Structure formats: C-alpha cells, structure tokens
Amino acid sequence: MIDSKTKLVALIGHPVEHSLSPIMQNAAFRDKNLNYVYLAFDVLPEKLKYVIDGAKALGIVGFNVTIPHKIEIIKYLDKLDKSAELIGAVNTIKVDKEAIGYNTDGIGARKALEEKIGKVENKNILIFGAGGAARAVAFELAKNNNIIIANRTLDKAKKLAEEIIEKLGKNSDEVKYVPLNTDLKDVDIVINATSVGMKKDDKPLATAEQLRGKVVMDLVYNPLETPLLKEAKKVNAIAIDGLGMLIHQGAEAFKIWTGVEPNINVMREAIMKYLN
Ligand code: ATR
Structure with a gap:
C-alpha cells in the first residue's frame, strides 16, 4: 500500500512510455514487501538540470536514467562510482545527501x-x-x-x-x-x-x-x-x-537503492505477463 512512508524511485528519459522498468521494479518491490514505488518521468533535455536538486528537495531516493540523458546527467551528480566513470555514462543514481551515479548495464x-x-x-x-x-x-x-x-x-x-x-x-x-x-x-x-x-x-x-x-x-x-x-x-x-540484460541491470539498480537482492524470476514473470 502506498502511504506517507513510501519511497519513490523513478526513471528519467525522453521518451519513457515504452519502458518495461516500472513493471519489473514495482513487481520486485512488492515481492520483497518493500515500501517503494517506481514511476517513469518524461524529462525534456532542457529540464534535466532541475532533476537532482528536485530529488534532494523531495526525498526521491533513486533513479534509472535512459536515452538521451545518460551522459548529460553526470554534470549534476556529486560522485560517480568506478563503473560509471569508466563507461562515461550513468544508468542508475542513488540520492541521499549526495547523488551518486552508477552504470549497471x-x-x-x-x-x-x-x-x-x-x-x-x-x-x-x-x-x-x-x-x-x-x-x-x-x-x-x-x-x-x-x-x-x-x-x-x-x-x-x-x-x-x-x-x-x-x-x-x-x-x-x-x-x-x-x-x-x-x-x-x-x-x-x-x-x-x-x-x-x-x-x-x-x-x-x-x-x-x-x-x-x-x-x-x-x-x-x-x-x-x-x-x-x-x-x-x-x-x-x-x-x-535481451530480457536477460534488461532484468539484470534492473536487479543491480534495485540492490543499489534498497540494499536487498530482488527475485529475478518475479521480475521476468512481470515482464512476460505484461508483454503477452
Ligand atoms: P546505444 O546507446 O543503444 O548503443 P548508439 O550509441 O546510437 O546506441 O549506438 C548504436 C550502435 O548500433 C552503433 O554501434 C551503430 O554503428 P555505427 O557506429 O556505425 O553507427 C550500430 N548500428 C546502428 N544501425 C546499424 C546498422 N543498420 N548496421 C550496423 N550497425 C548499426
């Protein structure tokens, strides 16, 4: 149930409406009884600069990042982990006092x-x-x-x-x-x-x-x-x-946000059910 303690994780991209991430991440949160919800935000490139400060103000705990923001978002982050630094692109962010960028692809x-x-x-x-x-x-x-x-x-x-x-x-x-x-x-x-x-x-x-x-x-x-x-x-x-990488990059992001290992099968089943 969504209540006053529910934590928000979101996808930012443009466009985002075909993303399968909300389906698989929300299924994984429910399966682990975690009070989180995952939404998709369509963010225009010229609005990207507001996202991280906005998240810190609102207490949004994390993001996935997709096309076209994976490189551009870096300049708004406080730190990059080794994977994101090597690859030069971010697909996952954990937001606390600092916003840290990762790449789980x-x-x-x-x-x-x-x-x-x-x-x-x-x-x-x-x-x-x-x-x-x-x-x-x-x-x-x-x-x-x-x-x-x-x-x-x-x-x-x-x-x-x-x-x-x-x-x-x-x-x-x-x-x-x-x-x-x-x-x-x-x-x-x-x-x-x-x-x-x-x-x-x-x-x-x-x-x-x-x-x-x-x-x-x-x-x-x-x-x-x-x-x-x-x-x-x-x-x-x-x-x-391609569902293999999609699910596993999502599972790695899930671990970064929650510290919990998600159930891969639950994520896969949620996607298969949605696609059929
Ligand atoms: P992504 O972030 O999904 O990797 P990208 O950075 O635009 O997307 O890269 C697309 C890749 O697909 C590139 O390697 C591209 O080859 P080029 O570097 O020669 O452009 C490749 N690609 C796209 N369409 C292709 C096609 N019709 N035949 C062969 N390679 C193609």
Missing part, C-alpha cells in the same frame, strides 16, 4: 550471460557495436576476457578498443577491433549491442553457420526473437535474449 550483461553459462572468464568475446550499450558491456567483460569490437564505423571501434586498452591496462591482443563482416572462427561468445534487429526486415549480423557452437546474446529485446537469435537457434547455439 555492463554488470547486467555479465549476469545475464553467467546465469546461462556460468562464470565468464578467459573467453574470446565479439561485441557488435561501439555505441553506449557496447561501451558498457565491453568495459565490464574486458576485465577478464579478450574482447573484439566489430562495428559498421570502424573508427569508432578503434577508438573504443584504444580507450579500453588504456583505462584497463590491456594490450592490443586482448582488445581488438574489426569491421562488421568478420571471421568468427576463434570467438566463444557473440553479443549484439547494435540496434540491428529492432526493425522488421533487419538482416542478422552473422549467419547460422558462423554461430555454430557459440553462445549468442542479443541486447535487443523488442522483438525478443531477433534475426541473430533466429540464426543461432538454427544450429542449436545457446541463445540469450
């Missing part, structure tokens, strides 16, 4: 993988994309794996690879960059962190034969069955859909 992707295949270390991981989502995933997984960044614009892949090498103290054997149409021979795990697959007639970025024997994860969750995952399933490769 990378760890969310790791947990989604590890939920299906166990600990991910010393693997060769190819990531399609060099945008915001790819950055988060690449920085996290590069800690203990070899990373290959494949991107349409090769220069962006090169810049990201060089940045990871510098910031994580890696070398150019451990973090490479290649064009999109590349050989996947020595790759163990393939992750799509581009927007390819969202549109109905998008072509998959790899063929079934290329994906044979690999673990394939797509970060696109609308549609759930992407062209890439369809190819993976043709050769019985392990296929992980």
Whole structure:
C-alpha cells in the first residue's frame, strides 16, 4: 500500500512510455514487501538540470536514467562510482545527501550471460557495436576476457578498443577491433549491442553457420526473437535474449537503492505477463 512512508524511485528519459522498468521494479518491490514505488518521468533535455536538486528537495531516493540523458546527467551528480566513470555514462543514481551515479548495464550483461553459462572468464568475446550499450558491456567483460569490437564505423571501434586498452591496462591482443563482416572462427561468445534487429526486415549480423557452437546474446529485446537469435537457434547455439540484460541491470539498480537482492524470476514473470 502506498502511504506517507513510501519511497519513490523513478526513471528519467525522453521518451519513457515504452519502458518495461516500472513493471519489473514495482513487481520486485512488492515481492520483497518493500515500501517503494517506481514511476517513469518524461524529462525534456532542457529540464534535466532541475532533476537532482528536485530529488534532494523531495526525498526521491533513486533513479534509472535512459536515452538521451545518460551522459548529460553526470554534470549534476556529486560522485560517480568506478563503473560509471569508466563507461562515461550513468544508468542508475542513488540520492541521499549526495547523488551518486552508477552504470549497471555492463554488470547486467555479465549476469545475464553467467546465469546461462556460468562464470565468464578467459573467453574470446565479439561485441557488435561501439555505441553506449557496447561501451558498457565491453568495459565490464574486458576485465577478464579478450574482447573484439566489430562495428559498421570502424573508427569508432578503434577508438573504443584504444580507450579500453588504456583505462584497463590491456594490450592490443586482448582488445581488438574489426569491421562488421568478420571471421568468427576463434570467438566463444557473440553479443549484439547494435540496434540491428529492432526493425522488421533487419538482416542478422552473422549467419547460422558462423554461430555454430557459440553462445549468442542479443541486447535487443523488442522483438525478443531477433534475426541473430533466429540464426543461432538454427544450429542449436545457446541463445540469450535481451530480457536477460534488461532484468539484470534492473536487479543491480534495485540492490543499489534498497540494499536487498530482488527475485529475478518475479521480475521476468512481470515482464512476460505484461508483454503477452
Ligand atoms: P546505444 O546507446 O543503444 O548503443 P548508439 O550509441 O546510437 O546506441 O549506438 C548504436 C550502435 O548500433 C552503433 O554501434 C551503430 O554503428 P555505427 O557506429 O556505425 O553507427 C550500430 N548500428 C546502428 N544501425 C546499424 C546498422 N543498420 N548496421 C550496423 N550497425 C548499426
């Protein structure tokens, strides 16, 4: 029940009306009997500067941050944790006397993988994309794996690879960059962190034969069955859909706000029920 002690967590983005976060977070709060509520606020870019002071004034305890505010919000925060600092973008904020920015996208992707295949270390991981989502995933997984960044614009892949090498103290054997149409021979795990697959007639970025024997994860969750995952399933490769990362990044944020571990299955069921 909402009462005078209910704590507020909110999503800020523009637009926000298609977000699944309110559904999964409110289900998780209810499941743990936590007196919290999660709402979505559509915040215009020119109004972003009021959000953190407003939250401190009102006692809003946390946020998720989505497009287009993930980078811009940083200048209004008091501190960044290591993940947000490395990635250069924030998707979660805890507000107390200070507002602290985190990025749970990378760890969310790791947990989604590890939920299906166990600990991910010393693997060769190819990531399609060099945008915001790819950055988060690449920085996290590069800690203990070899990373290959494949991107349409090769220069962006090169810049990201060089940045990871510098910031994580890696070398150019451990973090490479290649064009999109590349050989996947020595790759163990393939992750799509581009927007390819969202549109109905998008072509998959790899063929079934290329994906044979690999673990394939797509970060696109609308549609759930992407062209890439369809190819993976043709050769019985392990296929992980975009709900995995969505739920796990949300679960990590939940822990930051509440200190409590949420029930992943409750979050997943809430989304599946809402989508069907
Ligand atoms: P996000 O924050 O979701 O990662 P982004 O930063 O805009 O979004 O990045 C989008 C990624 O999808 C980029 O890697 C982009 O490739 P470019 O760097 O070459 O633009 C990739 N992408 C988008 N549309 C694509 C397409 N039709 N084919 C291949 N890659 C595409």
